[in-house]
Amino acid sequence: MQDEFDVIIIGSGAGGAPVAHTLAKAGKSVLILEKGPLLLPQSEDERGLSDFKRDELFATGTEKRITIPNVANQGDSYYSSHVEPDLNDEPHVYLDDNAQDRATIEGYTAQVIGGGTQLYGAVSLRFTSTDFELGSFNQDRTDIAEDPNDDVRREAQDWPISYADLEPYYSKAEMLIGINGTRANQAKDFSVDNYQQPYPPNPISQYVEVGMDALSLPRYRTPLAVITQDHAPSGRQVENSPTDPAKTAYVNRYGDPMVYKSNTWVSLLSPIKDLENLDIRCNCNVMSIENQGSKISRVVYRDPSGKPITVQAKVLVVACSAIESVRLLQLSAQLNADFSSRINSNDLLGKYFLTHCFGGAETVMPDRFDKSIALDSDWATDAFASDDFIKSNGLWAGGAVYNNTSDQALPLSLVRTHGSHDLDSIWDGFVEQSNLRGNELLKLFDRDFGTRLSVSFMANQLPQKNNRIELHPTVVDKWGRPCAYIIKEWHTHDKYLMDTLAKKCRDILAFGGDGGIGNYPVEGFGSVANDRSRIANHILGGARFGDNPASSVLDANCRVWGFDNLYLTDGSFMPTSGSANPTLTIQANAFRVADKILEVL
Numbered sequence: 001m002q003d004e005f006d007v008i009i010i011g012s013g014a015g016g017a018p019v020a021h022t023l024a025k026a027g028k029s030v031l032i033l034e035k036g037p038l039l040l041p042q043s044e045d046e047r048g049l050s051d052f053k054r055d056e057l058f059a060t061g062t063e064k065r066i067t068i069p070n071v072a073n074q075g076d077s078y079y080s081s082h083v084e085p086d087l088n089d090e091p092h093v094y095l096d097d098n099a100q101d102r103a104t105i106e107g108y109t110a111q112v113i114g115g116g117t118q119l120y121g122a123v124s125l126r127f128t129s130t131d132f133e134l135g136s137f138n139q140d141r142t143d144i145a146e147d148p149n150d151d152v153r154r155e156a157q158d159w160p161i162s163y164a165d166l167e168p169y170y171s172k173a174e175m176l177i178g179i180n181g182t183r184a185n186q187a188k189d190f191s192v193d194n195y196q197q198p199y200p201p202n203p204i205s206q207y208v209e210v211g212m213d214a215l216s217l218p219r220y221r222t223p224l225a226v227i228t229q230d231h232a233p234s235g236r237q238v239e240n241s242p243t244d245p246a247k248t249a250y251v252n253r254y255g256d257p258m259v260y261k262s263n264t265w266v267s268l269l270s271p272i273k274d275l276e277n278l279d280i281r282c283n284c285n286v287m288s289i290e291n292q293g294s295k296i297s298r299v300v301y302r303d304p305s306g307k308p309i310t311v312q313a314k315v316l317v318v319a320c321s322a323i324e325s326v327r328l329l330q331l332s333a334q335l336n337a338d339f340s341s342r343i344n345s346n347d348l349l350g351k352y353f354l355t356h357c358f359g360g361a362e363t364v365m366p367d368r369f370d371k372s373i374a375l376d377s378d379w380a381t382d383a384f385a386s387d388d389f390i391k392s393n394g395l396w397a398g399g400a401v402y403n404n405t406s407d408q409a410l411p412l413s414l415v416r417t418h419g420s421h422d423l424d425s426i427w428d429g430f431v432e433q434s435n436l437r438g439n440e441l442l443k444l445f446d447r448d449f450g451t452r453l454s455v456s457f458m459a460n461q462l463p464q465k466n467n468r469i470e471l472h473p474t475v476v477d478k479w480g481r482p483c484a485y486i487i488k489e490w491h492t493h494d495k496y497l498m499d500t501l502a503k504k505c506r507d508i509l510a511f512g513g514d515g516g517i518g519n520y521p522v523e524g525f526g527s528v529a530n531d532r533s534r535i536a537n538h539i540l541g542g543a544r545f546g547d548n549p550a551s552s553v554l555d556a557n558c559r560v561w562g563f564d565n566l567y568l569t570d571g572s573f574m575p576t577s578g579s580a581n582p583t584l585t586i587q588a589n590a591f592r593v594a595d596k597i598l599e600v601l
């Protein structure tokens with residue numbers, strides 16, 4: 001088996017696959033090491049059967065108990081799925097509000113080829129140009145609310161690249177990945193429009209459409225990484241019947257048995273899988289990285305049988321998703337003092353861990369709709385990411401707002417997700433709501449499945465040095481290695497920002513706010529401000545990039561300071577989390593870094 005390559009890429013998700021795609025197509029020998037399995041869509045399986053069940057978080061076995069010592073939720077029950085690690089085998093641990101450690105599956109995306117893009121909601125907005133320069137934007141301001149210690153002006157960072165630098169790569173990502181949406185009314189410059197035509201909106205979204213118009217919010221069709229037409233770059237075809245085209249509905253949290261959701265397997269890797277210079281090794285867990293001076297010399301992984309294998313390359317790209325990438329570097333540093341002194345020279349690895357401020361408003365609409373005839377989101381607005389809005393509300397940064405039609409309405413997981421607030425409590429419906437039987441269950445299906453509508457925001461979280469990923473001092477994985485320890489809390493300004501945007505979401509749902517043209521009762525609105533465990537599946541920061549080796553872990557090309565040939569391309573590079581869901585930006589940046597790597601290979 002070949003053991004030397006031009007490039008080794010660890011992880012095949014949003015950060016890894018664009019690099020592999022670019023470098024393999026350029027003729028470089030590329031090895032992808034992916035911890036999870038390859039799950040195939042119907043069209044790629046000989047029997048026409050997909051490995052996805054449309055219920056990826058469904059339990060793969062019987063109820064289990066957490067047996068991890070010294071965690072507050074030891075003894076709690078849980079179920080594991082076929083796309084996540086077993087909680088007892090490889091937990092993440094987070095520090096809860098009572099200063100107790102809890103084991104959690106939060107902070108994993110999906111452990112399969114394609115990573116988180118196999119399960120993601122596919123919302124694929126670009127960041128705004130202000131998102132790239134929040135340091136400069138806030139530097140002279142004196143009007144920032146709920147920031148008693150002046151943290152915003154101290155911690156807000158400019159990116160070392162501008163929107164203009166990334167713009168060609170946004171366009172490239174949109175073309176190669178396959179995204180539908182509309183460009184008019186977006187507050188971002190586009191050099192080219194690569195969007196596919198969206199489906200007609202689901203009729204339930206009319207309430208949001210009217211609400212946004214009542215508030216004079218410029219709206220556009222939410223860009224979603226789902227193809228609606230044949231997609232030449234990946235060779236995917238949409239089965240079209242003029243009266244009843246085949247569609248993928250219920251995108252969020254599901255693997256797609258067809259090839260319509262543009263995960264990185266079907267869009268970027270499957271089209272090049274037959275290249276002789278590309279080697280994809282699944283079920284291979286990278287355990288450590290070794291160096292000789294400033295060069296990464298070896299990568300050690302366990303093959304599917306558990307056997308340790310060593311490989312080497314001119315360039316190593318780590319893209320395990322931010323928490324696990326930081327952990328892999330920290331574990332490698334534990335084994336080697338020189339590696340440690342290089343990676344920890346400024347003590348910033350793992351620091352400034354980020355997710356998003358998020359939340360929204362939801363309600364039950366008067367009519368029942370067939371949600372399966374459209375995707376999860378129809379309308380988005382950039383109105384709350386404009387400089388005017390940010391400043392007039394005393395905010396440090398803005399957020400995107402878009403509607404969801406599928407909240408608590410996902411077909412098979414309906415009862416399991418009802419009332420849940422994170423992946424660990426996904427079973428609350430069964431465990432705690434024993435009334436959900438018979439007619440009550442039918443009512444729940446009828447009401448939530450067809451009538452529930454929400455408007456959400458996704459906004460920048462203030463970077464804080466204390467929000468960090470460490471190696472846990474006592475909890476170890478099944479191989480005896482320290483697990484990732486997630487320590488984070490919301491800033492007072494995060495809470496203020498979330499309250500501000502949650503009210504705006506409520507106003508949209510209420511057709512123009514209290515006394516507005518519709519004034520429809522909103523069932524609930526709010527944010528995750530009181531929930532420390534929430535990560536929004538957006539796992540960012542911890543190895544931020546910058547121009548200065550004293551204040552960043554990566555240089556502007558995402559190469560680790562102190563190493564010549566080590567790059568990080570997952571969400572860990574972000575110094576601020578952006579005013580939208582992150583994956584398109586991770587992909588665009590990975591395409592950019594791939595071009596930089598080509599220059600040095």
Ligand SMILES: Cc1cc2nc3c(=O)[nH]c(=O)nc-3n(C[C@H](O)[C@H](O)[C@H](O)COP(=O)(O)OP(=O)(O)OC[C@H]3O[C@@H](n4cnc5c(N)ncnc54)[C@H](O)[C@@H]3O)c2cc1C
Pocket residue numbers: 010011012013014015016033034035036108109110111112113114115116117119120121122123124252253284285286287319320321322324328537538539569570571572581582583584586
């Ligand atoms: C339910 C859900 C909904 C989401 N919805 C959206 C959305 O609508 N829009 C959006 O922008 N984002 C969304 N996200 C987030 C999105 O999935 C992530 O932002 C994105 O996948 C992150 O890319 P990444 O490269 O950092 O990590 P990933 O895509 O997760 O890839 C990391 C890969 O590395 C592998 N890996 C980890 N450790 C190792 C190791 N030691 N050895 C080998 N391989 C390893 C993992 O198995 C995984 O395949 C969602 C996520 C989830 C789970």
